[in-house]
Amino acid sequence: MTNYNTNPIYPAITPFQQPHHIDDYPTGPGCPSAQLVEGHAGWRTFRPIINQEKCTACWLCYLLCPDAAIFKNNNKATINYSFCKGCGVCAKACPMNAIDMAKENENER
Amino acid sequence: MSDNSDRRRFISGNEAVALAVRLARAQVISAYPITPQTIVVERLSEMVEDGSLKAEFMHVESEHSAISAAIGASAIGARTFTASSSQGLLYMTEGLHYASGGRFPIVMMNACRSVALPWSIFGDQRDSLSLLDSGWIQVYVEDAQEALDMTIQAYHIAESPEVLTPVMVNLDGFILTHTYEPVYEPRQEEVDTFLPLFKTPNKMDLDHPRSLGFSTSPGDNQEFKYQQHQAMLNAIPAIETVDNKYASQFGRRYHGLIEEYRCQEADVILVTLGSVSGTARMVVDNLRKHGQKAGLLKLRFMRPFPEEALRKALSHCRIVGVVDKDISFGYEGTVFTNVNSCLQTLPDSPKTFNFVGGLGGRNISKGDIETIFGLLFAAADKPSSKRVQFFNMRCQIHE
Numbered sequence: 001m002t003n004y005n006t007n008p009i010y011p012a013i014t015p016f017q018q019p020h021h022i023d024d025y026p027t028g029p030g031c032p033s034a035q036l037v038e039g040h041a042g043w044r045t046f047r048p049i050i051n052q053e054k055c056t057a058c059w060l061c062y063l064l065c066p067d068a069a070i071f072k073n074n075n076k077a078t079i080n081y082s083f084c085k086g087c088g089v090c091a092k093a094c095p096m097n098a099i100d101m102a103k104e105n106e107n108e109r
Numbered sequence: 110m111s112d113n114s115d116r117r118r119f120i121s122g123n124e125a126v127a128l129a130v131r132l133a134r135a136q137v138i139s140a141y142p143i144t145p146q147t148i149v150v151e152r153l154s155e156m157v158e159d160g161s162l163k164a165e166f167m168h169v170e171s172e173h174s175a176i177s178a179a180i181g182a183s184a185i186g187a188r189t190f191t192a193s194s195s196q197g198l199l200y201m202t203e204g205l206h207y208a209s210g211g212r213f214p215i216v217m218m219n220a221c222r223s224v225a226l227p228w229s230i231f232g233d234q235r236d237s238l239s240l241l242d243s244g245w246i247q248v249y250v251e252d253a254q255e256a257l258d259m260t261i262q263a264y265h266i267a268e269s270p271e272v273l274t275p276v277m278v279n280l281d282g283f284i285l286t287h288t289y290e291p292v293y294e295p296r297q298e299e300v301d302t303f304l305p306l307f308k309t310p311n312k313m314d315l316d317h318p319r320s321l322g323f324s325t326s327p328g329d330n331q332e333f334k335y336q337q338h339q340a341m342l343n344a345i346p347a348i349e350t351v352d353n354k355y356a357s358q359f360g361r362r363y364h365g366l367i368e369e370y371r372c373q374e375a376d377v378i379l380v381t382l383g384s385v386s387g388t389a390r391m392v393v394d395n396l397r398k399h400g401q402k403a404g405l406l407k408l409r410f411m412r413p414f415p416e417e418a419l420r421k422a423l424s425h426c427r428i429v430g431v432v433d434k435d436i437s438f439g440y441e442g443t444v445f446t447n448v449n450s451c452l453q454t455l456p457d458s459p460k461t462f463n464f465v466g467g468l469g470g471r472n473i474s475k476g477d478i479e480t481i482f483g484l485l486f487a488a489a490d491k492p493s494s495k496r497v498q499f500f501n502m503r504c505q506i507h508e
Contacts, residue, residue: 019332022332022335022336022339025329025332025333025336026310026311027212027273027310027311027336028210028211028212028213028273028311028333028336029210029211029321029322029323029324029325029333030211030310030311030319030320030321030322030323031319031320031323032317032318032319032320033318033319033320
């Protein structure tokens with residue numbers, strides 16, 4: 001299984017264990033939070049790339065990213081591509097036009 | 110058993126439910142008023158206002174919001190109550206499935222009322238019976254005392270860890286919600302002893318964050334639905350246990366999922382749901398007095414359905430009639446469908462007949478029940494009798 005938890009600011013990930021008995025399922029759809037089960041890298045057609053020269057660290061992309069894939073890395077907006085589905089909200093919102101959407105290369109996902 | 114002599118109240122069904130909700134110490138009430146349920150909401154808001162009920166009363170803008178707020182409150186571990194009727198209940202439908210699927214043990218009162226069109230504020234059971242698949246436990250009561258007792262029992266059943274399923278307590282609109290009767294009000298200390306504290310395994314809690322109400326892929330969805338089904342089946346023994354516990358503490362017993370009234374050695378048994386059971390009881394007494402072997406089977410729960418109990422109670426009789434204040438257009442009454450499906454596994458199942466009536470508030474009188482029994486006794490020797498018929502029509506119909 002891919003280890004998504006390479007960055008310490010992300011919560012610990014509990015891998016999903018397929019229950020073998022009905023009693024192993026939770027009572028109703030509820031579970032401890034932070035139980036992310038898979039990344040979204042495979043969904044991407046375009047990949048956002050942050051131009052750090054233009055970035056002023058206004059954190060708008062950090063606030064708006066629907067999957068919290070953008071994190072603060074030594075005061076630099078950085079993208080965790082494991083959870084980026086390539087929606088482009090960050091690129092659209094960036095007031096400095098510092099984020100480009102580049103065609104995804106299948107080999108680099 | 111307690112001495113109830115000083116606890117007698119002259120109240121309506123709506124007021125009996127409000128008293129029960131206070132005795133159960135509900136912590137959040139979110140409801141939107143609708144005839145004929147309005148009084149229960151009014152009384153509860155007065156109780157919160159005068160401080161006799163320490164609860165949060167949420168004024169919501171619709172029934173959809175009422176059930177949504179109840180789900181949210183239940184998710185933080187609060188004992189919650191809501192109430193509705195007819196169009197309001199139908200407007201809640203989306204949330205009803207959410208509540209049962211999320212395993213939030215909310216208790217609600219429904220004032221059974223007809224569904225538009227034609228518009229009518231009066232009673233039948235077409236609102237709640239159309240929601241049998243919503244995953245809620247459904248109980249139908251016969252009088253105001255049973256309404257009070259079952260509302261208290263409902264919390265116990267709903268919150269049982271092996272059940273965790275919401276309960277709808279159904280009172281026939283006006284006939285029960287607005288009729289004043291003497292009702293014994295249990296003492297608060299005794300209800301406190303009877304009802305354990307509510308503890309939810311699905312608590313929205315900042316100290317222990319959980320993801321609640323998540324989606325599932327086709328890979329797991331069916332397992333959650335199976336669990337809901339299992340929980341509903343677990344309610345069958347839970348209902349009996351809670352009723353026994355209630356009886357030993359308060360002295361009133363409702364016999365679990367069904368009540369058999371003079372069913373022993375009965376040739377003909379009439380199955381009823383809700384307040385009409387009271388009328389049918391008197392008719393059965395009268396018929397027995399005249400040597401006719403009539404019995405009454407009062408269905409109390411529609412979900413979980415009392416499959417085994419019904420089979421046992423009806424196995425020995427020849428003719429079964431089912432009164433339905435409901436019609437599933439193009440087929441038959443829904444109570445009838447459910448009764449038939451459980452009887453068909455009997456080796457020698459009785460002949461069954463469906464009597465549809467009391468729609469849109471039309472009264473079902475003693476005379477109507479006598480006529481129905483007359484047709485049932487006649488059907489014993491007449492195999493061609495009509496299987497589904499509307500009774501007490503005002504005009505001639507195509508035969």
